[in-house]
Amino acid sequence: MAASGCRGVRSILWKYGSYGKNLFVSRSKMVPQVKCFLIFKNLAAAGPQKFTQEFIDKQVEEFEVGKRHLANMMGEDPETFTQEDIDRSIAYLFPSGLFEKRARPVMKHPEEIFPKQTAIQWDAEGRPFHFLFYTGKQSYYSLLHDVYEKILAIERHQDKMRNKGLFTSDTKQILLTGSRWLLKEEIEENLVENISVQDYMRLIQLMELLLSMPYCSLEEEFILKFRKQLEVQSSKYEIPALQYDPQGVAFSFADGRRKSAKASITLRDSGSGNITINGRNYLYYFPVLQNREQLMFPLLFVGMSGRFDIEGSVEGSGHSAQAGALRLAISRALLSFVSEGEVEKMRQAGLLTADPRIRERKKPGQEGARKKFTWKKR
Amino acid sequence: MNLHKLTSRLCPKATQKFRHLHIQSSGQQLEAVAVETASAEANPLSVFRTSERDPTYHSEGHSGQYYTLPPTHIQKLFPYGLPPRFQLQIKTFNEGCVMVRPPALELISYLKRADYSKPPLRYVLYGDIGTGKTMSLCHALHYCYSQGWLIVHVPDAHLWVKNCKELLPSSSRPSRFDQPIQASQWLKNFKITNERFLSKLKTTQRYVWTKRESTEKGQPLGELIDQGVNRMKSSSDVVGAVLRELRLQAGGATEGEGAFKLAVAVDGVNALWGKTSLKKEDRTMPEELTLIHNLRKMMKNNWSGGAILTALSQTGSVFKPRSAYLPSELLGEEGFDNMEPFVPVSVSNYNEKEFESCYLYYLDRNWLQHPHSRSEEGKKELIFLSNKNPSILERLCAFL
Numbered sequence: 001m002a003a004s005g006c007r008g009v010r011s012i013l014w015k016y017g018s019y020g021k022n023l024f025v026s027r028s029k030m031v032p033q034v035k036c037f038l039i040f041k042n043l044a045a046a047g048p049q050k051f052t053q054e055f056i057d058k059q060v061e062e063f064e065v066g067k068r069h070l071a072n073m074m075g076e077d078p079e080t081f082t083q084e085d086i087d088r089s090i091a092y093l094f095p096s097g098l099f100e101k102r103a104r105p106v107m108k109h110p111e112e113i114f115p116k117q118t119a120i121q122w123d124a125e126g127r128p129f130h131f132l133f134y135t136g137k138q139s140y141y142s143l144l145h146d147v148y149e150k151i152l153a154i155e156r157h158q159d160k161m162r163n164k165g166l167f168t169s170d171t172k173q174i175l176l177t178g179s180r181w182l183l184k185e186e187i188e189e190n191l192v193e194n195i196s197v198q199d200y201m202r203l204i205q206l207m208e209l210l211l212s213m214p215y216c217s218l219e220e221e222f223i224l225k226f227r228k229q230l231e232v233q234s235s236k237y238e239i240p241a242l243q244y245d246p247q248g249v250a251f252s253f254a255d256g257r258r259k260s261a262k263a264s265i266t267l268r269d270s271g272s273g274n275i276t277i278n279g280r281n282y283l284y285y286f287p288v289l290q291n292r293e294q295l296m297f298p299l300l301f302v303g304m305s306g307r308f309d310i311e312g313s314v315e316g317s318g319h320s321a322q323a324g325a326l327r328l329a330i331s332r333a334l335l336s337f338v339s340e341g342e343v344e345k346m347r348q349a350g351l352l353t354a355d356p357r358i359r360e361r362k363k364p365g366q367e368g369a370r371k372k373f374t375w376k377k378r
Numbered sequence: 379m380n381l382h383k384l385t386s387r388l389c390p391k392a393t394q395k396f397r398h399l400h401i402q403s404s405g406q407q408l409e410a411v412a413v414e415t416a417s418a419e420a421n422p423l424s425v426f427r428t429s430e431r432d433p434t435y436h437s438e439g440h441s442g443q444y445y446t447l448p449p450t451h452i453q454k455l456f457p458y459g460l461p462p463r464f465q466l467q468i469k470t471f472n473e474g475c476v477m478v479r480p481p482a483l484e485l486i487s488y489l490k491r492a493d494y495s496k497p498p499l500r501y502v503l504y505g506d507i508g509t510g511k512t513m514s515l516c517h518a519l520h521y522c523y524s525q526g527w528l529i530v531h532v533p534d535a536h537l538w539v540k541n542c543k544e545l546l547p548s549s550s551r552p553s554r555f556d557q558p559i560q561a562s563q564w565l566k567n568f569k570i571t572n573e574r575f576l577s578k579l580k581t582t583q584r585y586v587w588t589k590r591e592s593t594e595k596g597q598p599l600g601e602l603i604d605q606g607v608n609r610m611k612s613s614s615d616v617v618g619a620v621l622r623e624l625r626l627q628a629g630g631a632t633e634g635e636g637a638f639k640l641a642v643a644v645d646g647v648n649a650l651w652g653k654t655s656l657k658k659e660d661r662t663m664p665e666e667l668t669l670i671h672n673l674r675k676m677m678k679n680n681w682s683g684g685a686i687l688t689a690l691s692q693t694g695s696v697f698k699p700r701s702a703y704l705p706s707e708l709l710g711e712e713g714f715d716n717m718e719p720f721v722p723v724s725v726s727n728y729n730e731k732e733f734e735s736c737y738l739y740y741l742d743r744n745w746l747q748h749p750h751s752r753s754e755e756g757k758k759e760l761i762f763l764s765n766k767n768p769s770i771l772e773r774l775c776a777f778l
Contacts (some may be wrong), residue, residue: 274764282767284506284701289774296762306757 256329261317263325291323426735433521508769536694538589561613640684642721647688651713
């Protein structure tokens, strides 16, 4: 009885897919003898939870209404309430001390919260809608077909131009610098299905083929959908402002951090090369040669070693970390004295990157972060 | 600042004689010395060397240049007196070259102009670690030696207050403690340095060492010293006796052939008034050490006919923080009161000209092997990393 009941449940699930969840509830009311472990077993076999389109639409409606309520609560205009305002209000109303930002309360559009899912791809009789359904990756193969269609269209266009005698190879080329192809993960996200590495390579090859044709500018829009713009890295750094002393000497402030050591310095353009840290000469504050080399590196790299006077204060952590923090602070302060090209060079030399390494936490059941207790065979 | 207090408390005789006292408040200031390179005697090949070997004739024009110490002088005068790293350098380069620097020149000029019928003046060389105090002291001492003075040189007074293996209760006084090894070592070195004086000077009183041994009045000083060297037990007392004799006889122009000037040079003078790290057998601190007591008596200017040259030192000192370098900090209250009045001479890092000549000297000796060190960039790196501090520069170049 229980076995047949379970088989029946499974067949219903297969037919109705996402309705299975609702059916569960009804089924268990009708047949209370169905044991609990059967239900759990089928839940796991059903795969990740599926949401119907209705469900998602309902969520979107609720989100919009909730947004207006929130705006009223905060005393702002519901019409011009943006996502940033929502985030701010939620952080204010539900303050959370959790370290993991993703664990804090969040209110976002359902599109961003619920994973994208494919709708049901077959009709009531079980016939699939798409002609490529039985390939298993219908969106991917249909994309490949589209690209090939476009290639053929361009070839036809070429032939037409040749027939007319207007064929030229130097047509408008698509500008591809500063952008890259979408990654495999991003394409998977767009297609809402998994593809393998070989599939991805095939797609990129096809796109390159499309690009190699002289008249590819006809499909520029289509191609650019698959390219992502890279932002210029060096424009991300904010250059500290250059201030002037009453005497006219230029100076700038900057901060730096490394591994819980905080440093802040003043770089003066007076021209003697003295460095004072926490009131003492750097020769006596950093008796170790390595730390002094760290201080020297940004100045030597830019070539202005004897030009500046540095006054710094640093606290926390150990001597190496303090030297690293000071080095970062000096490089940042130098940004305002140096040209654009130099900024890029400094970034590539790694002078402007904050070192993200911090002390790893000790785990329970081990001596330290990585060291384990003595392993005894028996 | 204690240095300002010092100027007001200096004895009036000194202020009359020495019109400009180079009192600098911090040892870090880089002095701009006038660039006068080749004088007539200078070697045409090397700008940074001078062929003038006698410190008597060193002047401002030689500042920043290296002069060679004659090897015989090194053996006699400085068997133990130079800093250990410099001794290694002498062995490596096969010659001892010392840079002529303003503090040493200053000291020598004071010594030249002092009046030796009056009580001796105390000169204290002070400055940050590794700036060249001991070397300047040795330079001035070389001058004294070439002038024919009698040298009493304690290379490092810190060696007498710490790490002594044997500490015996004194034979003469119950509460004092002796250090036989250090005392006999010092007596031996004294003998090497001042050989020609040993036969000329005579003792003025009778010294009794044990029941059977005594030195009569009128014996040459050499015998006294031999007594101390042979009999370790009483060597510390011998040291005391020798110092006393010298004090009594220095500057006595009427003694006939015994006329001489006495130079007392003590390096690490702050050890005399600091704490000791020595302990007696039952783990308590000794009340008094013979050697230290006698040295302190020398420091007092109740004799005449000489000069007291001293240098402070933080590196060997016990219980003193590394950042202390001013006389007041290192000498302590007691020391400062005892040493006052004194003439402070500040020693600082190299200035540009001196750094240049040091760099050229190392290049000349092929000491800087790394090819990058010969370029401009390398020189800038050296300047930055050492901040023109002589000892740090030397250690840096050692592995280049």
